[in-house]
Amino acid sequence: xxxxxxxxxxxxxxxxxxxxxxxxxxxxxxxxxxxxxxxxxxxxxxxxxxxxxxxxxxxxxxxxxxxxxxxxxxxxxxxxxxxxxxxxxxxxxxxxxxxxxxxxxxxxxxxxxxxxxxxxxxxxxxxxxxxxxxxxxxxxxxxxxxxxxxxxxxxxxxxxxxxxxxxxxxxxxxxxxxxxxxxxxxxxxxxxxxxxxxxxxxxxxxxxxxxxxxxxxxxxxxxxxxxxxxxxxxxxxxxxxxxxxxxxxxxxxxxxxxxxxxxxxxxxxxxxxxxxxxxxxxxxxxxxxxxxxxxxxxxxxxxxxxxxxxxxxxxxxxxxxxxxxxxxxxxxxxxxxxxxxxxxxxxxxxxxxxxxxxxxxxxxxxxxxxxxxxxxxxxxx
Amino acid sequence: xxxxxxxxxxxxxxxxxxxxxxxxxxxxxxxxxxxxxxxxxxxxxxxxxxxxxxxxxxxxxxxxxxxxxxxxxxxxxxxxxxxxxxxxxxxxxxxxxxxxxxxxxxxxxxxxxxxxxxxxxxxxxxxxxxxxxxxxxxxxxxxxxxxxxxxxxxxxxxxxxxxxxxxxxxxxxxxxxxxxxxxxxxxxxxxxxxxxxxxxxxxxxxxxxxxxxxxxxxxxxxxxxxxxxxxxxxxxxxxxxxxxxxxxxxxxxxxxxxxxxxxxxxxxxxxxxxxxxxxxxxxxxxxxxxxxxxxxxxxxxxxxxxxxxxxxxxxxxxxxxxxxxxxxxxxxxxxxxxxxxxxxxxxxxxxxxxxxxxxxxxxxxxxxxxxxxxxxxxxxx
Numbered sequence: 001x002x003x004x005x006x007x008x009x010x011x012x013x014x015x016x017x018x019x020x021x022x023x024x025x026x027x028x029x030x031x032x033x034x035x036x037x038x039x040x041x042x043x044x045x046x047x048x049x050x051x052x053x054x055x056x057x058x059x060x061x062x063x064x065x066x067x068x069x070x071x072x073x074x075x076x077x078x079x080x081x082x083x084x085x086x087x088x089x090x091x092x093x094x095x096x097x098x099x100x101x102x103x104x105x106x107x108x109x110x111x112x113x114x115x116x117x118x119x120x121x122x123x124x125x126x127x128x129x130x131x132x133x134x135x136x137x138x139x140x141x142x143x144x145x146x147x148x149x150x151x152x153x154x155x156x157x158x159x160x161x162x163x164x165x166x167x168x169x170x171x172x173x174x175x176x177x178x179x180x181x182x183x184x185x186x187x188x189x190x191x192x193x194x195x196x197x198x199x200x201x202x203x204x205x206x207x208x209x210x211x212x213x214x215x216x217x218x219x220x221x222x223x224x225x226x227x228x229x230x231x232x233x234x235x236x237x238x239x240x241x242x243x244x245x246x247x248x249x250x251x252x253x254x255x256x257x258x259x260x261x262x263x264x265x266x267x268x269x270x271x272x273x274x275x276x277x278x279x280x281x282x283x284x285x286x287x288x289x290x291x292x293x294x295x296x297x298x299x300x301x302x303x304x305x306x307x308x309x310x311x312x313x314x315x316x317x318x319x320x321x322x323x324x325x326x327x328x329x330x331x332x333x334x335x336x337x338x339x340x341x342x343x344x345x346x347x348x349x350x351x352x353x354x355x356x357x358x359x360x361x362x363x364x365x366x367x368x369x370x371x372x373x374x375x376x377x378x379x380x381x
Numbered sequence: 382x383x384x385x386x387x388x389x390x391x392x393x394x395x396x397x398x399x400x401x402x403x404x405x406x407x408x409x410x411x412x413x414x415x416x417x418x419x420x421x422x423x424x425x426x427x428x429x430x431x432x433x434x435x436x437x438x439x440x441x442x443x444x445x446x447x448x449x450x451x452x453x454x455x456x457x458x459x460x461x462x463x464x465x466x467x468x469x470x471x472x473x474x475x476x477x478x479x480x481x482x483x484x485x486x487x488x489x490x491x492x493x494x495x496x497x498x499x500x501x502x503x504x505x506x507x508x509x510x511x512x513x514x515x516x517x518x519x520x521x522x523x524x525x526x527x528x529x530x531x532x533x534x535x536x537x538x539x540x541x542x543x544x545x546x547x548x549x550x551x552x553x554x555x556x557x558x559x560x561x562x563x564x565x566x567x568x569x570x571x572x573x574x575x576x577x578x579x580x581x582x583x584x585x586x587x588x589x590x591x592x593x594x595x596x597x598x599x600x601x602x603x604x605x606x607x608x609x610x611x612x613x614x615x616x617x618x619x620x621x622x623x624x625x626x627x628x629x630x631x632x633x634x635x636x637x638x639x640x641x642x643x644x645x646x647x648x649x650x651x652x653x654x655x656x657x658x659x660x661x662x663x664x665x666x667x668x669x670x671x672x673x674x675x676x677x678x679x680x681x682x683x684x685x686x687x688x689x690x691x692x693x694x695x696x697x698x699x700x701x702x703x704x705x706x707x708x709x710x711x712x713x714x715x716x717x718x719x720x721x722x723x724x725x726x727x728x729x730x731x732x733x734x735x736x737x738x739x740x741x742x743x744x745x746x747x748x749x750x751x752x753x754x755x756x757x758x759x760x761x762x
Contacts, residue, residue, distance in 0.1 A: 040714075041706070045720065325467065
């Protein structure tokens with residue numbers, strides 16, 4: 001695939017962790033990387049100026065939402081997603097599948113694709129593997145995701161297998177469609193296409209799905225349908241079952257994860273990319289991640305606390321604002337509270353990934369893995 | 382008064398407009414100046430970093446809100462309002478009177494002061510002229526406002542006169558209290574105290590009120606109770622009736638005004654300071670002020686418009702984002718829309734004041750006055 005390359009730069013001797021460089025049409029990303037989520041065309045409450053200040057290198061945008069509003073044709077007429085959003089870095093787009101499958105009662109799946117009704121106006125849409133890619137291509141995504149069938153947890157093995165087979169059939173159609181997409185002919189940066197490993201909570205299905213996707217040959221592989229309610233040891237087991245079948249020279253993306261203490265755990269299992277709405281969603285709800293554990297800013301004990309959220313954090317918020325001020329904003333319902341909290345949480349996630357990369361490069365990752373998880377999980381005292 | 386000085390630097394030959402320098406304990410402010418409103422401890426949605434980027438020099442904070450939450454004693458324990466909010470520039474605090482008088486049914490006025498119930502929890506509070514100043518002093522305000530009695534519009538002359546007399550009696554008490562405030566003894570920056578001209582919609586009362594306040598001798602004078610529903614020509618007439626009695630060497634503050642086209646009109650009538658929630662409130666509601674008139678970003682005609690809000694604006698938003706993107710954020714209910722809109726509107730207000738100051742200094746203010754008003758009032762075509 002043109003304009004796309006992945007290179008492993010360091011490997012950890014004791015785990016599957018590695019650092020890498022992901023080259024995309026809009027720049028190179030150091031991995032492991034955390035991708036903030038740009039649901040409706042903004043990382044909730046944060047101007048792009050602040051995203052740049054955070055050192056964000058790659059964003060995830062939701063195809064489903066952008067397809068419904070403002071629509072990919074409007075975005076095309078405005079010069080594509082990067083220009084529309086004024087973001088010149090890499091963008092990964094999901095296929096829309098996950099959002100559509102969340103519309104239970106509003107959607108119907110067949111082998112051809114998924115018919116759904118918009119959550120906005122009830123209008124009918126039909127998403128096929130080809131159409132999902134076409135939309136992402138029109139948006140001008142750097143990394144396209146195939147349409148997959150997501151299932152609920154728990155689900156029977158028969159249900160999981162049926163969805164896995166459909167996901168595999170759609171992956172095959174996607175690869176064919178991808179190779180025929182018109183943008184290849186125009187000499188434009190084409191970005192890349194990632195497949196998605198499904199298989200529910202069954203390790204053997206996960207391995208089988210990975211094997212068959214690898215046979216097809218994709219530039220990158222995602223693990224989908226995890227962190228949907230199952231206990232974390234099972235998530236890790238399922239991830240390992242897929243990962244051991246994936247080629248080492250391709251990037252791996254753990255979709256929709258996770259909590260801070262989980263990030264190095266996924267990295268230790270060979271994951272290079274992650275995304276999650278937790279830093280911004282929890283930030284808006286007043287839950288802060290710090291190096292000493294969780295901090296619920298609403299608590300009365302912070303009402304006159306002059307300290308920063310995290311004394312060892314160097315983010316814009318911790319350098320300037322006190323817990324007392326942030327609590328005041330939160331309990332007063334001021335949106336600035338959610339903005340500053342989201343900024344800090346995103347910084348914490350990005351900083352965690354920076355530290356992970358540094359520790360892998362320095363050969364200290366195993367030590368980091370055990371120290372970090374034990375320090376960030378509890379409540380701030 | 383220590384740490385407070387006002388100096389007129391240029392006067393317009395044809396109007397009462399003038400430029401000046403207002404020295405406060407936290408820095409010098411070029412006038413005429415627009416003061417954004419920091420209601421609950423934030424300019425809605427804008428981190429202090431963006432306020433600095435806007436070039437804001439002085440903020441208005443609401444004593445009523447801060448008294449109720451987090452309370453002035455908490456703010457004192459955290460080092461005062463400047464430190465609490467991490468804002469090192471000048472702060473003007475209102476007396477709380479205007480908010481209290483908005484609590485119709487929840488307050489009772491006597492000659493001693495005003496008893497009111499919190500809009501938050503119904504708890505009972507009593508605000509006297511002395512207490513209003515004490516709270517502002519504890520907050521560490523640069524410019525304190527006296528407690529005044531605000532009335533509704535329309536009101537009879539008898540009602541207006543009674544409220545004016547009470548306002549005058551309170552001003553006298555305030556001046557006495559001010560001179561005895563403990564911070565004078567501690568050698569701390571004491572800031573300044575402004576009186577407020579009331580008198581309802583009666584020009585003779587306005588003149589009379591101004592005369593008596595000037596006899597008492599304050600470092601600055603505000604005109605209150607305007608823009609409360611009366612037609613603008615009447616506002617201007619009432620302002621003139623007060624202004625002509627005010628000393629030229631003291632700053633004048635038109636409270637709670639106004640629309641962009643009104644700003645130079647107030648300046649032409651000798652006003653040096655103004656504040657208003659319109660730029661942020663209208664921004665959140667999708668109404669943008671531009672050099673070509675109002676722009677309602679919700680309108681469908683902006684859905685694919687690649688132009689900035691205002692092609693002649695150099696603000697962060699106009700340099701980077703399209704109308705199409707801002708409309709998308711707004712119709713999607715993304716808070717980033719309100720943030721970027723508020724930023725632009727505040728920039729427009731501040732830029733208007735910059736241009737006013739430049740035009741006064743250059744002797745071109747009269748021309749500016751007529752050109753500006755006609756260009757900014759309509760709808761953007």
